[in-house]
Amino acid sequence: MSTPALKVTDLHKSFSGITAAKNINVEAADGEIIGIIGANGAGKTVFVNMITGYLKPTAGKIEYHGKDITGIEPRDATHIGVCRSFQVSQVFMTMTVEENLLVALAIAHEGGAAMLRSPHHPELLAEAERLMEQFTILPHRHAVASTLSQGVRKLLDIAMAVVTDPKVLLLDEPTSGVSIEEKFGIMDIVISALKEKGTTVLFVEHDMEIVERYVDRVLAFYQGEIICDAPPAEALQDPKVIEFVIGHEPEAANA
Amino acid sequence: MIDILKESRTVRWVGLAAIILIIIGALVPTWVMNNVMFGMARGLAVLGLMVLWRTGLISFGHALYFGIGAYAVALADFGLGVSDLFLRLLFAIGASVVVGFLLGFILRRYRSIFFAMLSLAFSMVLYGILAKMESLGSTDGFSVTPPTILGMEFEDKYALFVAIIVICFVSACLVQFYLKSALGYLTTAIRDNEIRVEYLGYSVRRAIHIKYVISAALAGAAGGILASSLGQVDPDSMVNWTVSGELVFVTIMAGAGSVAAPFLGGVVFQFLQTFSLQYFPDYWQFFEGLTLLLIIFFLPGGIWSLIQKLWVREDKSPEAAE
Numbered sequence: 001m002s003t004p005a006l007k008v009t010d011l012h013k014s015f016s017g018i019t020a021a022k023n024i025n026v027e028a029a030d031g032e033i034i035g036i037i038g039a040n041g042a043g044k045t046v047f048v049n050m051i052t053g054y055l056k057p058t059a060g061k062i063e064y065h066g067k068d069i070t071g072i073e074p075r076d077a078t079h080i081g082v083c084r085s086f087q088v089s090q091v092f093m094t095m096t097v098e099e100n101l102l103v104a105l106a107i108a109h110e111g112g113a114a115m116l117r118s119p120h121h122p123e124l125l126a127e128a129e130r131l132m133e134q135f136t137i138l139p140h141r142h143a144v145a146s147t148l149s150q151g152v153r154k155l156l157d158i159a160m161a162v163v164t165d166p167k168v169l170l171l172d173e174p175t176s177g178v179s180i181e182e183k184f185g186i187m188d189i190v191i192s193a194l195k196e197k198g199t200t201v202l203f204v205e206h207d208m209e210i211v212e213r214y215v216d217r218v219l220a221f222y223q224g225e226i227i228c229d230a231p232p233a234e235a236l237q238d239p240k241v242i243e244f245v246i247g248h249e250p251e252a253a254n255a
Numbered sequence: 256m257i258d259i260l261k262e263s264r265t266v267r268w269v270g271l272a273a274i275i276l277i278i279i280g281a282l283v284p285t286w287v288m289n290n291v292m293f294g295m296a297r298g299l300a301v302l303g304l305m306v307l308w309r310t311g312l313i314s315f316g317h318a319l320y321f322g323i324g325a326y327a328v329a330l331a332d333f334g335l336g337v338s339d340l341f342l343r344l345l346f347a348i349g350a351s352v353v354v355g356f357l358l359g360f361i362l363r364r365y366r367s368i369f370f371a372m373l374s375l376a377f378s379m380v381l382y383g384i385l386a387k388m389e390s391l392g393s394t395d396g397f398s399v400t401p402p403t404i405l406g407m408e409f410e411d412k413y414a415l416f417v418a419i420i421v422i423c424f425v426s427a428c429l430v431q432f433y434l435k436s437a438l439g440y441l442t443t444a445i446r447d448n449e450i451r452v453e454y455l456g457y458s459v460r461r462a463i464h465i466k467y468v469i470s471a472a473l474a475g476a477a478g479g480i481l482a483s484s485l486g487q488v489d490p491d492s493m494v495n496w497t498v499s500g501e502l503v504f505v506t507i508m509a510g511a512g513s514v515a516a517p518f519l520g521g522v523v524f525q526f527l528q529t530f531s532l533q534y535f536p537d538y539w540q541f542f543e544g545l546t547l548l549l550i551i552f553f554l555p556g557g558i559w560s561l562i563q564k565l566w567v568r569e570d571k572s573p574e575a576a577e
Contacts, residue, residue, distance in 0.1 A: 078456035092447040106437035115438040
């Protein structure tokens with residue numbers, strides 16, 4: 001078997017004696033789409049934060065394609081190909097959609113002395129336009145980010161996370177704060193864009209319909225531990241998942 | 256770089272303003288020319304503060320670099336006999352950049368009030384040293400010989416005036432080039448969202464460090480120019496916290512809307528100070544304070560925002576708001 005894109009071994013995190021994550025063991029293959037579910041406070045975001053360097057684990061090991069990346073700095077995680085989006089969109093609020101992407105592309109593709117060039121040069125503009133088209137935000141290109149709807153801002157946030165061409169992408173609640181009508185639209189756009197690139201995706205989600213439709217595997221968290229790691233059909237029928245995550249029968253959730 | 260400068264309408268307007276100033280300087284009385292000259296020099300330091308302010312950082316201690324620039328020039332003159340304005344400027348900028356680069360390692364870790372106060376603390380350390388150091392004239396400071404310009408001596412100050420306008424113009428162009436580069440866009444990006452910048456793979460601390468060194472260089476240049484044009488350096492008028500306060504005052508008064516704003520602010524402040532000292536010698540601070548209050552209440556974007564409004568009304572193209 002080839003080296004997994006991401007391998008997490010015995011990951012543990014505690015804050016002043018309170019355990020937020022324990023005994024987390026996960027492997028993710030290249031191109032796999034994994035849904036992370038769990039009630040509030042189950043440890044989903046702590047898990048995402050540890051993988052992407054926002055939090056340092058108390059114990060355990062995180063490997064990316066066989067390389068130990070435990071406790072890595074966020075920007076180093078980005079450099080090696082692990083990136084993320086956020087529960088609350090982290091975009092540059094006073095800039096337009098296009099400027100957000102141009103700045104992101106300039107940093108991701110250029111760095112160093114090339115940062116002294118204007119980001120408004122043809123190659124970056126073309127790339128920004130391609131991304132705006134792919135994420136269907138082209139009509140908003142000149143709109144300032146603070147004026148965008150939650151859904152569009154989420155798409156911009158995710159588009160900015162993929163400019164670095166990540167091999168592993170963690171999306172923290174990509175559809176939170178978005179209307180029910182917009183949710184599936186957003187996920188269709190995002191997942192098809194990422195599948196095209198063969199990106200390994202781990203995304204935190206509360207909507208079981210979305211989980212069922214888009215993921216290859218489900219990781220269910222409860223009190224900082226993974227209580228189920230299985231394909232969605234199996235995981236959503238798991239008695240522990242029903243009791244501790246969904247809270248009732250999945251049929252009822254779909255109703 | 257040339258592309259950016261060619262495209263930038265701001266550079267053309269600033270260039271035109273510089274030419275007009277040079278012509279006006281030849282026509283007005285010497286005291287007006289001197290005030291414009293000092294105002295422009297102060298504007299250079301304010302330009303440095305504006306670079307930081309655009310990232311959401313305020314330094315209450317930029318007199319540190321103002322003073323380092325001024326004393327570097329005075330020492331280059333006194334110790335090495337350097338008289339050329341531009342050569343002196345290199346000493347001023349060099350010394351400020353070295354100190355700014357070193358202190359930047361500490362300051363880049365702090366934000367908001369901590370950044371402001373730590374800057375103040377560093378400047379007061381220098382003030383304390385200079386005020387006690389007898390070999391540097393302690394609180395009396397010491398005098399600086401009039402500068403030569405490109406090897407030539409001039410009887411009146413008009414040549415110095417022209418040289419200062421040119422230096423200010425070149426600095427404004429360089430800062431404009433910086434702000435329009437990807438690195439400059441990071442200025443706003445960091446103010447908006449540091450986390451995102453880090454996750455795009457750029458070190459926020461490094462970006463702030465670069466900005467800090469640029470602003471130190473500009474403040475150092477301003478101090479160097481003032482030392483040369485005033486012919487005197489002393490801790491109270493170059494390094495004291497009141498000097499830092501004045502620079503912040505002018506930054507807020509001018510606004511951060513354009514690279515031209517600091518110079519306009521610098522000149523307006525210089526005249527404001529001259530008039531209030533002349534007509535209300537006992538209450539001049541009162542008038543300065545009142546002006547700042549009125550600007551904060553009625554023009555929160557600074558004097559430049561007024562110009563911007565008039566400008567945009569005339570020309571609705573997006574670049575006009577640059």
